[in-house]
Amino acid sequence: MDLDRFREESEKNSKINKGYLTRLKRFNSRKVDDAFHEIHEKVFEEIDCLDCANCCKTTSPIFYENDIDRAAKALRVKPGDFVEKYLRIDEDKDYVLKSSPCPFLDVDNYCGIYESRPKACREYPHTHRKKMVQIMDLTYKNTLVCPAVLAMVERLRKSGLGK
Numbered sequence: 001m002d003l004d005r006f007r008e009e010s011e012k013n014s015k016i017n018k019g020y021l022t023r024l025k026r027f028n029s030r031k032v033d034d035a036f037h038e039i040h041e042k043v044f045e046e047i048d049c050l051d052c053a054n055c056c057k058t059t060s061p062i063f064y065e066n067d068i069d070r071a072a073k074a075l076r077v078k079p080g081d082f083v084e085k086y087l088r089i090d091e092d093k094d095y096v097l098k099s100s101p102c103p104f105l106d107v108d109n110y111c112g113i114y115e116s117r118p119k120a121c122r123e124y125p126h127t128h129r130k131k132m133v134q135i136m137d138l139t140y141k142n143t144l145v146c147p148a149v150l151a152m153v154e155r156l157r158k159s160g161l162g163k
């Protein structure tokens with residue numbers, strides 16, 4: 001995955017993608033879900049996250065209490081020690097990673113706590129969830145992080161969904 005090229009592309013088209021996703025907020029919710037879910041499957045047949053890991057390299061998941069307990073258990077440390085070592089509280093008062101890339105990402109782009117990773121990591125990039133129209137702002141932000149989301153949004157835009 002050429003992440004420099006992805007960054008260039010995503011920034012070049014950011015305005016048009018933002019406008020498009022803003023318009024989709026008012027479009028038929030069921031149709032938007034169906035289109036996203038179908039394109040999600042297609043794009044992830046073509047893109048291998050192990051060639052990318054840009055989400056793990058550049059952003060942090062939110063860690064809720066369950067996530068902290070599970071990850072701490074996997075690492076055989078106390079939840080309090082896990083928090084102290086790896087997490088900080090962000091402007092929304094959520095626990096997030098102190099540093100990026102994620103300290104659990106290894107050199108081959110594997111997650112060192114894969115079975116115990118936070119829910120937010122398991123659900124990323126959120127393009128197969130229901131009521132996609134409610135997360136168009138997040139989806140726009142993810143066009144700047146995730147090559148798969150960029151590909152989905154551009155294909156849907158070019159397909160005429162929302163017209």
Ligand code: SF4
Binds near residue numbers: 047052124148
């Ligand atoms: S979810 Fe997106 S950003 Fe994360 S590794 Fe897969 S393609 Fe890359």
Ligand code: SF4
Binds near residue numbers: 056061102103111118
């Ligand atoms: S916990 Fe694993 S999946 Fe989540 S950001 Fe870190 S390396 Fe990526």
